[in-house]
Amino acid sequence: MDKMTMDQDRRGFLKISAAIAGGLLVGFYFPGCDKPMDVSAQKGKTQAHTFAPNAWIRIGRDDTVTLRVHHSEMGQGVMTALPMLVAEELEADWSQVRPEFAPAALPYKNPAFKIQMTAGSTSIRTSWEDLRRAGAVARELLIAAAAQTWGVPGSECRAVKGTVVHHSSGRCLRYGELVDRAASLPMPADVRLKEPGEFKIIGKRMPRLDTSMKVDGSAVFGIDVRMPGLLVATVVHPPVFGTKTITFDAGKAKALPGVRHVLAVDTGIAVVADTFWQAKKGMEALQVKWERGNNDDLNSEIIWKHWAERARQKVMW
Numbered sequence: 001m002d003k004m005t006m007d008q009d010r011r012g013f014l015k016i017s018a019a020i021a022g023g024l025l026v027g028f029y030f031p032g033c034d035k036p037m038d039v040s041a042q043k044g045k046t047q048a049h050t051f052a053p054n055a056w057i058r059i060g061r062d063d064t065v066t067l068r069v070h071h072s073e074m075g076q077g078v079m080t081a082l083p084m085l086v087a088e089e090l091e092a093d094w095s096q097v098r099p100e101f102a103p104a105a106l107p108y109k110n111p112a113f114k115i116q117m118t119a120g121s122t123s124i125r126t127s128w129e130d131l132r133r134a135g136a137v138a139r140e141l142l143i144a145a146a147a148q149t150w151g152v153p154g155s156e157c158r159a160v161k162g163t164v165v166h167h168s169s170g171r172c173l174r175y176g177e178l179v180d181r182a183a184s185l186p187m188p189a190d191v192r193l194k195e196p197g198e199f200k201i202i203g204k205r206m207p208r209l210d211t212s213m214k215v216d217g218s219a220v221f222g223i224d225v226r227m228p229g230l231l232v233a234t235v236v237h238p239p240v241f242g243t244k245t246i247t248f249d250a251g252k253a254k255a256l257p258g259v260r261h262v263l264a265v266d267t268g269i270a271v272v273a274d275t276f277w278q279a280k281k282g283m284e285a286l287q288v289k290w291e292r293g294n295n296d297d298l299n300s301e302i303i304w305k306h307w308a309e310r311a312r313q314k315v316m317w
Contacts, residue, residue, distance in 0.1 A: 070108035089135030093162030
Protein backbone atom coordinates (compact mmCIF):
# COMPACT_ATOMS: atom_id res chain seq x y z
CA MET A 1 0.00 0.00 0.00
CA ASP A 2 1.59 3.29 -1.08
CA LYS A 3 1.79 6.45 1.04
CA MET A 4 -0.96 8.23 -0.87
CA THR A 5 -3.35 5.34 -0.30
CA MET A 6 -2.42 5.21 3.38
CA ASP A 7 -3.09 8.95 3.77
CA GLN A 8 -6.44 8.67 2.03
CA ASP A 9 -7.38 5.76 4.28
CA ARG A 10 -6.52 7.77 7.38
CA ARG A 11 -8.54 10.77 6.20
CA GLY A 12 -11.57 8.57 5.68
CA PHE A 13 -10.82 6.29 8.60
CA LEU A 14 -13.52 7.15 11.11
CA LYS A 15 -16.94 8.00 9.74
CA ILE A 16 -19.70 7.88 12.27
CA SER A 17 -20.76 6.83 15.76
CA ALA A 18 -24.19 5.61 16.74
CA ALA A 19 -26.19 4.62 19.77
CA ILE A 20 -27.02 0.98 19.32
CA ALA A 21 -28.28 -1.65 21.73
CA GLY A 22 -27.97 0.76 24.63
CA GLY A 23 -24.37 1.70 24.02
CA LEU A 24 -21.75 3.40 21.91
CA LEU A 25 -20.61 1.76 18.72
CA VAL A 26 -17.66 3.23 16.83
CA GLY A 27 -17.24 2.23 13.21
CA PHE A 28 -14.81 3.11 10.45
CA TYR A 29 -13.63 2.26 6.98
CA PHE A 30 -11.02 -0.47 7.05
CA PRO A 31 -8.09 0.22 4.69
CA GLY A 32 -8.67 -1.51 1.38
CA CYS A 33 -12.47 -1.47 1.59
CA ASP A 34 -14.10 0.14 -1.41
CA LYS A 35 -17.52 0.82 0.07
CA PRO A 36 -19.00 1.01 3.55
CA MET A 37 -22.03 -1.08 4.40
CA ASP A 38 -24.94 0.99 5.68
CA VAL A 39 -27.33 -0.58 8.16
CA SER A 40 -29.77 0.84 10.66
CA ALA A 41 -30.20 0.14 14.35
CA GLN A 42 -33.50 0.83 16.04
CA LYS A 43 -33.29 2.46 19.45
CA GLY A 44 -36.72 3.35 20.77
CA LYS A 45 -38.26 5.64 18.15
CA THR A 46 -34.91 7.01 17.00
CA GLN A 47 -33.12 5.36 14.12
CA ALA A 48 -29.33 5.64 14.24
CA HIS A 49 -27.08 4.85 11.31
CA THR A 50 -23.58 3.49 11.24
CA PHE A 51 -21.31 1.99 8.69
CA ALA A 52 -21.54 -1.64 9.71
CA PRO A 53 -20.39 -4.30 10.23
CA ASN A 54 -17.01 -2.54 10.10
CA ALA A 55 -17.30 -1.61 13.75
CA TRP A 56 -14.75 -2.67 16.32
CA ILE A 57 -16.00 -1.24 19.60
CA ARG A 58 -19.29 -1.50 21.47
CA ILE A 59 -19.56 0.04 24.91
CA GLY A 60 -22.67 -0.69 26.93
CA ARG A 61 -24.36 1.29 29.68
CA ASP A 62 -23.16 -1.45 32.03
CA ASP A 63 -19.54 -0.41 31.21
CA THR A 64 -18.91 -3.61 29.25
CA VAL A 65 -16.52 -3.00 26.37
CA THR A 66 -17.03 -5.48 23.53
CA LEU A 67 -14.20 -5.57 21.00
CA ARG A 68 -14.47 -7.40 17.71
CA VAL A 69 -11.69 -9.75 16.64
CA HIS A 70 -11.35 -10.15 12.88
CA HIS A 71 -8.67 -12.85 12.80
CA SER A 72 -9.01 -16.54 13.62
CA GLU A 73 -7.94 -17.64 17.07
CA MET A 74 -5.82 -20.73 16.46
CA GLY A 75 -3.88 -20.74 19.71
CA GLN A 76 -1.65 -17.82 18.81
CA GLY A 77 -3.54 -15.48 21.14
CA VAL A 78 -5.13 -12.91 18.81
CA MET A 79 -8.38 -13.06 20.76
CA THR A 80 -6.45 -11.25 23.47
CA ALA A 81 -3.71 -9.47 21.49
CA LEU A 82 -6.00 -7.58 19.10
CA PRO A 83 -8.33 -6.31 21.87
CA MET A 84 -5.19 -5.14 23.68
CA LEU A 85 -4.48 -2.74 20.81
CA VAL A 86 -7.93 -1.18 21.07
CA ALA A 87 -8.10 -1.22 24.86
CA GLU A 88 -4.74 0.53 25.17
CA GLU A 89 -5.84 3.66 23.35
CA LEU A 90 -9.39 3.44 24.69
CA GLU A 91 -8.06 3.47 28.27
CA ALA A 92 -10.41 0.57 28.96
CA ASP A 93 -10.62 -1.35 32.19
CA TRP A 94 -9.29 -4.75 31.09
CA SER A 95 -11.63 -6.56 33.48
CA GLN A 96 -14.59 -5.13 31.52
CA VAL A 97 -13.30 -6.07 28.06
CA ARG A 98 -15.10 -8.85 26.19
CA PRO A 99 -13.98 -10.28 22.83
CA GLU A 100 -16.38 -11.02 20.00
CA PHE A 101 -15.52 -12.60 16.68
CA ALA A 102 -16.23 -10.39 13.69
CA PRO A 103 -18.59 -11.78 11.06
CA ALA A 104 -17.51 -12.87 7.60
CA ALA A 105 -17.60 -9.58 5.72
CA LEU A 106 -15.49 -7.57 3.30
CA PRO A 107 -14.45 -4.88 5.83
CA TYR A 108 -12.64 -7.50 7.89
CA LYS A 109 -10.41 -8.78 5.12
CA ASN A 110 -6.69 -9.03 5.78
CA PRO A 111 -5.00 -6.20 3.84
CA ALA A 112 -1.90 -8.35 3.40
CA PHE A 113 -3.82 -10.91 1.34
CA LYS A 114 -6.87 -8.88 0.20
CA ILE A 115 -9.18 -11.58 1.57
CA GLN A 116 -10.48 -12.47 5.02
CA MET A 117 -7.91 -14.90 6.32
CA THR A 118 -5.38 -15.41 9.11
CA ALA A 119 -1.86 -16.41 8.09
CA GLY A 120 1.77 -15.41 7.96
CA SER A 121 1.96 -13.69 11.35
CA THR A 122 0.07 -10.73 9.90
CA SER A 123 -2.66 -10.20 12.52
CA ILE A 124 -0.83 -7.65 14.67
CA ARG A 125 1.20 -5.86 11.99
CA THR A 126 -1.79 -5.31 9.71
CA SER A 127 -3.96 -4.11 12.62
CA TRP A 128 -1.41 -2.20 14.72
CA GLU A 129 -2.42 1.34 13.79
CA ASP A 130 -6.01 0.79 12.67
CA LEU A 131 -7.24 -0.79 15.91
CA ARG A 132 -5.32 1.66 18.07
CA ARG A 133 -6.84 4.56 16.15
CA ALA A 134 -10.33 3.10 16.64
CA GLY A 135 -9.70 2.98 20.39
CA ALA A 136 -8.31 6.52 20.44
CA VAL A 137 -11.35 7.93 18.68
CA ALA A 138 -13.72 6.25 21.14
CA ARG A 139 -11.62 7.65 24.00
CA GLU A 140 -11.84 11.21 22.66
CA LEU A 141 -15.61 10.90 22.15
CA LEU A 142 -16.05 9.81 25.76
CA ILE A 143 -13.82 12.62 27.03
CA ALA A 144 -15.78 15.13 24.97
CA ALA A 145 -19.04 13.73 26.34
CA ALA A 146 -17.84 14.12 29.93
CA ALA A 147 -16.55 17.65 29.29
CA GLN A 148 -19.90 18.62 27.79
CA THR A 149 -21.74 17.09 30.74
CA TRP A 150 -19.69 19.12 33.22
CA GLY A 151 -19.46 22.25 31.06
CA VAL A 152 -15.65 22.27 31.13
CA PRO A 153 -12.95 22.21 28.44
CA GLY A 154 -12.01 18.78 27.21
CA SER A 155 -8.37 19.59 27.90
CA GLU A 156 -9.16 19.46 31.63
CA CYS A 157 -10.37 15.87 31.40
CA ARG A 158 -8.62 12.56 30.92
CA ALA A 159 -9.62 8.94 30.47
CA VAL A 160 -8.55 6.55 33.20
CA LYS A 161 -9.35 2.84 33.27
CA GLY A 162 -12.89 2.95 31.96
CA THR A 163 -13.74 6.39 33.37
CA VAL A 164 -13.27 10.05 32.55
CA VAL A 165 -11.88 12.24 35.32
CA HIS A 166 -11.95 16.03 35.65
CA HIS A 167 -8.53 17.22 36.85
CA SER A 168 -9.37 20.10 39.14
CA SER A 169 -12.65 18.97 40.68
CA GLY A 170 -11.92 15.24 40.84
CA ARG A 171 -15.32 14.46 39.35
CA CYS A 172 -15.54 11.12 37.59
CA LEU A 173 -17.96 9.48 35.16
CA ARG A 174 -17.92 5.86 34.02
CA TYR A 175 -17.88 5.08 30.32
CA GLY A 176 -21.31 3.49 30.64
CA GLU A 177 -22.71 6.79 31.89
CA LEU A 178 -21.34 8.63 28.86
CA VAL A 179 -22.28 6.39 25.95
CA ASP A 180 -25.54 8.11 25.02
CA ARG A 181 -24.03 11.57 24.88
CA ALA A 182 -20.86 10.32 23.21
CA ALA A 183 -22.91 8.63 20.46
CA SER A 184 -24.43 12.00 19.48
CA LEU A 185 -21.12 13.82 19.08
CA PRO A 186 -19.30 14.40 15.79
CA MET A 187 -16.23 12.34 15.06
CA PRO A 188 -12.95 14.07 15.94
CA ALA A 189 -10.97 15.19 12.90
CA ASP A 190 -7.80 13.64 14.24
CA VAL A 191 -6.62 11.81 17.33
CA ARG A 192 -3.30 11.36 19.06
CA LEU A 193 -1.93 7.86 19.48
CA LYS A 194 0.20 7.00 22.49
CA GLU A 195 3.96 6.75 22.42
CA PRO A 196 5.36 3.34 23.45
CA GLY A 197 6.50 4.74 26.78
CA GLU A 198 2.88 5.49 27.67
CA PHE A 199 1.60 1.95 27.10
CA LYS A 200 -0.21 0.36 30.02
CA ILE A 201 -1.57 -2.72 28.25
CA ILE A 202 0.44 -3.29 25.07
CA GLY A 203 3.61 -5.18 25.88
CA LYS A 204 2.37 -6.15 29.32
CA ARG A 205 1.33 -9.57 30.58
CA MET A 206 -2.48 -9.44 30.52
CA PRO A 207 -4.97 -12.20 31.40
CA ARG A 208 -6.14 -13.92 28.22
CA LEU A 209 -9.73 -13.14 27.35
CA ASP A 210 -10.50 -16.63 26.09
CA THR A 211 -9.21 -18.69 29.03
CA SER A 212 -12.42 -18.87 31.05
CA MET A 213 -14.62 -19.78 28.08
CA LYS A 214 -12.26 -22.61 27.15
CA VAL A 215 -12.22 -23.87 30.74
CA ASP A 216 -15.96 -23.70 31.40
CA GLY A 217 -16.92 -25.10 28.00
CA SER A 218 -18.75 -22.01 26.73
CA ALA A 219 -16.28 -21.50 23.85
CA VAL A 220 -17.80 -22.48 20.52
CA PHE A 221 -15.40 -24.29 18.21
CA GLY A 222 -16.09 -25.27 14.62
CA ILE A 223 -16.95 -28.79 15.69
CA ASP A 224 -19.57 -27.39 18.11
CA VAL A 225 -21.59 -25.57 15.44
CA ARG A 226 -25.04 -27.01 14.89
CA MET A 227 -27.34 -25.98 12.05
CA PRO A 228 -30.60 -27.48 10.75
CA GLY A 229 -29.83 -30.54 8.64
CA LEU A 230 -26.11 -30.39 9.40
CA LEU A 231 -24.23 -33.67 9.01
CA VAL A 232 -20.63 -34.53 9.92
CA ALA A 233 -18.18 -36.46 7.77
CA THR A 234 -14.94 -38.24 8.56
CA VAL A 235 -12.61 -39.65 5.92
CA VAL A 236 -10.74 -42.94 6.09
CA HIS A 237 -7.43 -42.22 4.40
CA PRO A 238 -5.15 -44.86 2.88
CA PRO A 239 -2.29 -46.09 5.09
CA VAL A 240 0.27 -44.93 2.52
CA PHE A 241 0.25 -41.72 0.48
CA GLY A 242 -0.82 -42.31 -3.11
CA THR A 243 -2.59 -45.60 -2.43
CA LYS A 244 -6.07 -46.11 -3.88
CA THR A 245 -9.07 -48.16 -2.78
CA ILE A 246 -9.67 -51.57 -4.33
CA THR A 247 -12.90 -52.44 -2.48
CA PHE A 248 -14.67 -51.56 0.74
CA ASP A 249 -17.51 -53.08 2.75
CA ALA A 250 -19.78 -50.43 4.25
CA GLY A 251 -22.33 -52.84 5.73
CA LYS A 252 -21.21 -52.69 9.36
CA ALA A 253 -20.73 -48.92 9.23
CA LYS A 254 -24.18 -48.26 7.77
CA ALA A 255 -25.77 -50.44 10.45
CA LEU A 256 -24.54 -48.14 13.22
CA PRO A 257 -26.87 -45.47 14.69
CA GLY A 258 -26.65 -42.07 13.01
CA VAL A 259 -24.60 -43.14 9.98
CA ARG A 260 -26.29 -41.77 6.85
CA HIS A 261 -23.89 -42.37 3.96
CA VAL A 262 -20.60 -44.08 3.10
CA LEU A 263 -19.03 -42.65 -0.02
CA ALA A 264 -15.84 -43.17 -1.99
CA VAL A 265 -13.96 -39.89 -2.45
CA ASP A 266 -10.66 -38.99 -4.09
CA THR A 267 -8.73 -39.21 -0.83
CA GLY A 268 -10.36 -42.30 0.67
CA ILE A 269 -13.78 -43.27 2.06
CA ALA A 270 -16.09 -40.69 3.65
CA VAL A 271 -18.51 -41.66 6.42
CA VAL A 272 -21.36 -39.19 6.87
CA ALA A 273 -23.34 -39.19 10.11
CA ASP A 274 -25.44 -37.04 12.43
CA THR A 275 -22.56 -36.43 14.87
CA PHE A 276 -18.79 -36.63 14.84
CA TRP A 277 -18.73 -39.56 17.25
CA GLN A 278 -21.15 -41.56 15.09
CA ALA A 279 -19.06 -40.79 12.01
CA LYS A 280 -15.91 -41.84 13.85
CA LYS A 281 -17.45 -45.16 14.96
CA GLY A 282 -18.65 -45.74 11.41
CA MET A 283 -15.15 -45.07 10.12
CA GLU A 284 -13.73 -47.64 12.54
CA ALA A 285 -16.28 -50.22 11.36
CA LEU A 286 -15.35 -49.90 7.69
CA GLN A 287 -13.55 -52.78 6.01
CA VAL A 288 -11.33 -51.41 3.25
CA LYS A 289 -8.91 -53.16 0.92
CA TRP A 290 -6.19 -50.89 -0.40
CA GLU A 291 -4.04 -51.47 -3.47
CA ARG A 292 -0.28 -51.76 -3.00
CA GLY A 293 1.35 -48.41 -3.79
CA ASN A 294 4.84 -47.24 -4.67
CA ASN A 295 5.39 -45.91 -1.14
CA ASP A 296 4.53 -49.07 0.79
CA ASP A 297 8.15 -49.67 1.82
CA LEU A 298 8.91 -46.04 2.64
CA ASN A 299 9.88 -45.43 6.26
CA SER A 300 11.62 -42.85 8.43
CA GLU A 301 15.05 -44.44 7.99
CA ILE A 302 14.81 -44.23 4.21
CA ILE A 303 13.57 -40.65 4.35
CA TRP A 304 16.43 -39.56 6.66
CA LYS A 305 18.95 -41.25 4.35
CA HIS A 306 17.46 -39.42 1.39
CA TRP A 307 17.67 -36.06 3.17
CA ALA A 308 21.29 -36.69 4.14
CA GLU A 309 22.19 -37.42 0.54
CA ARG A 310 20.44 -34.29 -0.71
CA ALA A 311 22.13 -32.17 2.00
CA ARG A 312 25.54 -33.15 0.58
CA GLN A 313 24.61 -31.97 -2.89
CA LYS A 314 25.51 -28.51 -4.12
CA VAL A 315 22.58 -26.21 -4.71
CA MET A 316 22.60 -24.31 -7.99
CA TRP A 317 20.60 -21.09 -7.72
